[in-house]
Amino acid sequence: MFKIKGSVFSIHDRRILLDAANNAIISFQQKILTAHRIWNVYRGDSSDTKNLLFSVKKSSLLQFKNQLDVFLAANTKKDFFDFKIKGSWFERSCTIYATDGTTIIAQMHKKHSA
Secondary structure, three states: OOOEEEOOOOOEEEEEEEEEOOOEEEEEEOOOOOOOOOEEEOOOOOOOOOHEEOOOOOOOOOOEEEEEEEOOOOOOOOOOOOOOEEEEEEOOOOEEOOOOOOOOOEEEEOOOOO
């Protein structure tokens, strides 16, 4: 369905999400020398700021569950997040919250069957 192009150990830590026909959908690149591990996500195979879609950063330095703050490209001040994502690899779950941090707008979890 999709594949990732890019190496895990590179200077720029840049990856590209490709569709089945090897067309670039998005590219994402980690900002170097940031405490919160910020990733910028761009349209297609770009790293130009005019193609920036959104940025993602860890909510805090110490985390027991993954929490990410998402900032849309128009949110240049980044005083507040546009979405918050809370997830757990172990529980195979993810919840996306609106700007207020409490209103759930999307949720997924592993299907449990008896």
